[in-house]
Structures are given as C-alpha cells and as structure tokens.
Amino acid sequence: MATVTLLQDHQLSPEARAVFDDIRAKRGTDFVNNFWRALAHDPKTLKRTWESAQAVMAPGALDPKVKEMLYIAVSVAHGCSYCIHSHTAAARAKGMTEAEHAELVAIIGMAAETNRLVTALGVPVDDAFLADRADPA
Structure with a gap:
C-alpha cells in the first residue's frame, strides 16, 4: 500500500x-x-x-535486456515486488524468453542459497579470486 x-x-x-x-x-x-x-x-x-x-x-557494454534481467535479480534480492514486476515486463518487452526467465530465476535461487551458505560458514575468499592476485592470463 x-x-x-x-x-x-x-x-x-x-x-x-x-x-x-x-x-x-x-x-x-x-x-x-x-x-x-x-x-x-x-x-x-x-x-x-x-x-x-x-x-x-x-545501451552500453551490457545489452539492454541483460540490464533488465540484472535489475530483476537485484529486485528479488531486495524483495521489491514492484521492481520485480516492472522490470520483468521490461525484460520481456526487450525479448526475454520464458526459458531465459526460468534460467534467471534458477540462478537467483542458487546464488541466494550459496551466498547464505558461504556467509554461515565464514568461507574466506580464495587468493586467486582477489583482483590484485588473480592470474591475468
């Protein structure tokens, strides 16, 4: 309301x-x-x-449809029903298919689960993942 x-x-x-x-x-x-x-x-x-x-x-380095799909993911993470609906409509208008939407939702769910597991377990970041230590090749 x-x-x-x-x-x-x-x-x-x-x-x-x-x-x-x-x-x-x-x-x-x-x-x-x-x-x-x-x-x-x-x-x-x-x-x-x-x-x-x-x-x-x-439009920029990311395709406009991808930007809308990212907006959906962040909106789900923040629990914004309005934004989920409006940006799902926008992504569909930009060509997001039902298969892409289903895959997006699966990724959002998996990321949410693994994020909680890593946080609960206190898993340290691998040195290889740090920008100043990652192998540039």
Missing part, C-alpha cells in the same frame, strides 16, 4: 509535469507508472532518478 498518494496528471507541479512529458516522449507511450507518480511529490528527486535511470539503463 502506498505511503503517499499517486499523483495524477492534473495534480503535478510544472517541474514534475516536465519530467512526465519526458518519460512519455522517451518511452513513446502515454503510460506513466506508479513509481514515477509517487516520486512526483518531490520533483527534484523525480528528475534526478529519471535522469539516473536513463543513464544506467541506456
């Missing part, structure tokens, strides 16, 4: 409206999701977050 009202377009400040206009233009849709509507109460945070999200999720 939201801790703030989700602002509708007629309730936006001029600064928030400008960000919503940019979201719509860049995404090519009239839909502005609830995350942005909640952030619209603070236009500075809305603008900063929108600009940062664009920069991080833009």
Whole structure:
C-alpha cells in the first residue's frame, strides 16, 4: 500500500509535469507508472532518478535486456515486488524468453542459497579470486 498518494496528471507541479512529458516522449507511450507518480511529490528527486535511470539503463557494454534481467535479480534480492514486476515486463518487452526467465530465476535461487551458505560458514575468499592476485592470463 502506498505511503503517499499517486499523483495524477492534473495534480503535478510544472517541474514534475516536465519530467512526465519526458518519460512519455522517451518511452513513446502515454503510460506513466506508479513509481514515477509517487516520486512526483518531490520533483527534484523525480528528475534526478529519471535522469539516473536513463543513464544506467541506456545501451552500453551490457545489452539492454541483460540490464533488465540484472535489475530483476537485484529486485528479488531486495524483495521489491514492484521492481520485480516492472522490470520483468521490461525484460520481456526487450525479448526475454520464458526459458531465459526460468534460467534467471534458477540462478537467483542458487546464488541466494550459496551466498547464505558461504556467509554461515565464514568461507574466506580464495587468493586467486582477489583482483590484485588473480592470474591475468
């Protein structure tokens, strides 16, 4: 349940409206999701977050679909249901198949399990895994 009202377009400040206009233009849709509507109460945070999200999720060394899949994994790790759903939809829109999604979920589950085991057992990091000691070959 939201801790703030989700602002509708007629309730936006001029600064928030400008960000919503940019979201719509860049995404090519009239839909502005609830995350942005909640952030619209603070236009500075809305603008900063929108600009940062664009920069991080833009095409780069990682494929945009891979970036969405990474976002899903981090969202699962942090228990953010909203982000899991929104980024699963985005990954599917960028071509993630059901087989890729199933494999992603299996990897997330395995990583969570082995992370807990390593933490519980206090396993020290192998010298070979340290950046300053790893064999560059």
